[in-house]
Amino acid sequence: MTGKFLVMIGPPGAGKGTQAKRLQQALGLPHVSTGVIFRQNLQAQTDLGRLAQSYMDDGELVPDDVTVAMVRDRLAEPDCAAGAILDGFPRTPAQAAALDDMLAEQGHELALVPYIQVPREELVARLLKRAQKEGRTDDNEETIRNRMRVYEEQTAPLLEYFRRRNLLVPVNGDQSIDAVFAELLAIVNAAL
Secondary structure, three states: OOOEEEEEEOOOOOOHHHHHHHHHHHHOOOEEEHHHHHHHHHHOOOHHHHHHHHHHHOOOOOOHHHHHHHHHHHHOOHHHOOEEEEEOOOOOHHHHHHHHHHHHHOOOOEEEEEEEEOOHHHHHHHHHHHHHHHOOOOOOHHHHHHHHHHHHHHHHHHHHHHHHOOOEEEEEOOOOHHHHHHHHHHHHHHHO
């Protein structure tokens, strides 16, 4: 039986994590966040965690193969046998191809890629509000706008990768959290 694997895509501030957690409850699938995976590997001082730390200590990005290996280990855990909701992975077409390969090795395939879309100015406002609420002094408007540019540059090829495979489904993220979830759940239920 093929598992139900979803990849949540959207810019910073779109609500991917919030919606992934809600989908987790509704679908009974684990929310697999690369941020959590990284923190767990670093904290547990796994071989992959130590390797990732060595790159981060040098101020370098963690290479795709290390990230892919961490995700592969996480998706091999028993709670992912029926599927998972991925958040923060893949970030590049190369990582997407690696995800396709690892799912195929386990007899699965990607079912759907919900793309939460929110106008840039709304995202900036949300992130500034979140930064103020959480006391993130490093998250100012200039930093946030730069993150948006980087996201758009890095994600455009990934969106095209999934669009070509007819997996990308737009979700209107410029509405209430409940309305976004209702739209998202309807799309996911129709696809699965």
